[in-house]
Amino acid sequence: MQPPRTQTPRTLTPRPIDLSAPETPIVDPIASARGLTKTYGSGPTAVYALRGVDVDLERARMTAIMGPSGSGKSTLMHCLAGLDSPTSGSVMVDGEEISRMNQRQLTVLRRTRIGFVFQAYNLVPTLTAAENITLPLDIARRPVDTERFDTVVNALGLADRLTHRPTELSGGQQQRVACARALVANPSIVFADEPTGNLDSRSAGEVLDFLRRSVDELGQSLVIVTHDPRSASYAHRVLFLADGELVGELTDPSEAEILETLAELGSARERVFL
Numbered sequence: 001m002q003p004p005r006t007q008t009p010r011t012l013t014p015r016p017i018d019l020s021a022p023e024t025p026i027v028d029p030i031a032s033a034r035g036l037t038k039t040y041g042s043g044p045t046a047v048y049a050l051r052g053v054d055v056d057l058e059r060a061r062m063t064a065i066m067g068p069s070g071s072g073k074s075t076l077m078h079c080l081a082g083l084d085s086p087t088s089g090s091v092m093v094d095g096e097e098i099s100r101m102n103q104r105q106l107t108v109l110r111r112t113r114i115g116f117v118f119q120a121y122n123l124v125p126t127l128t129a130a131e132n133i134t135l136p137l138d139i140a141r142r143p144v145d146t147e148r149f150d151t152v153v154n155a156l157g158l159a160d161r162l163t164h165r166p167t168e169l170s171g172g173q174q175q176r177v178a179c180a181r182a183l184v185a186n187p188s189i190v191f192a193d194e195p196t197g198n199l200d201s202r203s204a205g206e207v208l209d210f211l212r213r214s215v216d217e218l219g220q221s222l223v224i225v226t227h228d229p230r231s232a233s234y235a236h237r238v239l240f241l242a243d244g245e246l247v248g249e250l251t252d253p254s255e256a257e258i259l260e261t262l263a264e265l266g267s268a269r270e271r272v273f274l
Contacts (some may be wrong), residue, residue, distance in 0.1 A: 001240040029056035030090075030189050030221040031080050036089035038075050038244075049075040050086070051244040057189075062215045062222045064232035066262070067241035074193060076241065077080075077225045079190045080108045081114055094188040111140045115182030115210075117191035119197040123166040130162040133180045145186065151218075152180045156210055172203025179207060183214055189221040190214075196231055209232045229258040240265060 001202035038050040049072045057063050057080070067073045075106060078084035079091055082098045091099040098109060110116075123132045133153070135142050153159055158174040166174055175195065182190050192211065212234045214220040224235065232238045233255040240248045242265060 005265040015062045018134075026058050027031065028059055029090065030059040030094055031057040031223070032092045033076075033086075034090050036076070036079060036091065038072070038079060038084070039087045039247045048244050050079070052089070053244070053246050054243075054245055057221070057223060058237065059221050060153060060215060060219045061236040062212055062224065062234065064235035064238045065223065065225045066227065066229075066238055066258070067231055070243075071241040072244040073225050073241050074215075075244075077191055077193060077223065080223070081116070082109055111136060112185070113188040115185065115187035117175075117178050117182045117190065117192035119194040121166070121171075121178045121198075123168050123174055128165055129158060129169065129177045132166070132177055133162075133184055136181060137158050137185055140185075142185070143183070147188060147213070148153075149184050152162075152183050152214075155213065155217075156180050157206075170203070172199055172206060175199060175203070175207050176210070179210060183218070183220060187220075189223065192222065192224040194226055194228075195224065196228065204231070229255045229262065232258050242268060 033053055033055050033064070036050050036053040036055075037048070040047045051072075053072075053076060055076075065073045065076060075084065079086045079099075080093070082091075082093070082101070086099055089098055089099065094113060095249045096109075101109065122133065127135065131138075131151070132160065137144050153162065156179060158173070158176055158180060161169060161173055161177075166177075169177065171274060175198070179195070182192075195211070196207055199207065208231055211222060211224070215222050215236075224231065226232050233253060236252060238258060238261075239246060239254055240250075240261065247265065250257060250263065253261075
């Protein structure tokens with residue numbers, strides 16, 4: 001098993017794909033990682049999920065992270081969001097180094113400054129939609145900003161569903177409630193892990209439309225982990241991981257360009273192992 005190694009991200013442009021151009025520096029990133037590694041186990045059975053990742057995520061932009069199964073994309077998100085601790089390296093979120101925080105500090109950070117949207121809606125079945133949306137604020141004993149609450153709820157088309165419990169909502173409506181819950185506290189950054197994985201194409205489009213509008217209209221910083229080129233095409237920037245390394249990126253890509261890039265990366269990976 002090879003030890004962790006650091007690799008400088010390279011920029012992928014769709015036609016032709018160019019892996020040699022340097023990444024454009026990002027000023028005032030909302031989140032960043034330097035020399036980030038994550039190792040599970042030790043010795044000959046060790047698994048290197050992240051191998052020295054250096055990355056900056058843009059403020060008030062939507063960033064998608066893509067890669068094959070086992071590439072490290074979910075591990076990267078978990079380390080950036082304070083859900084998992086890196087083996088080495090540093091993570092900064094909105095000017096604070098979270099990789100040195102203890103669990104109590106991380107809990108406060110996640111409650112107040114980070115929003116989450118997951119593939120599983122994770123709604124409390126006994127609570128109404130409105131109660132689910134405000135739950136993180138209630139737990140943190142923070143007042144609800146009624147103006148922002150109304151803005152988010154109206155933008156998601158949930159105004160007539162606030163008294164309904166999750167079992168009375170469709171899958172798309174439940175995921176929109178989960179999105180509202182992540183956004184209503186006005187977090188510094190929102191992380192979404194396969195947020196449309198359980199939705200049909202129409203509901204997925206509605207959720208993705210709103211997530212992109214939350215960036216363009218509300219100034220939200222958003223990171224989405226996905227295997228779906230359609231979902232990634234909503235992002236301003238798409239990062240590609242392979243074998244725990246950041247291997248390329250695209251800016252404002254189309255779905256076709258993402259598919260082409262994934263095919264090129266797949267071919268390159270096959271050549272390595274031939």
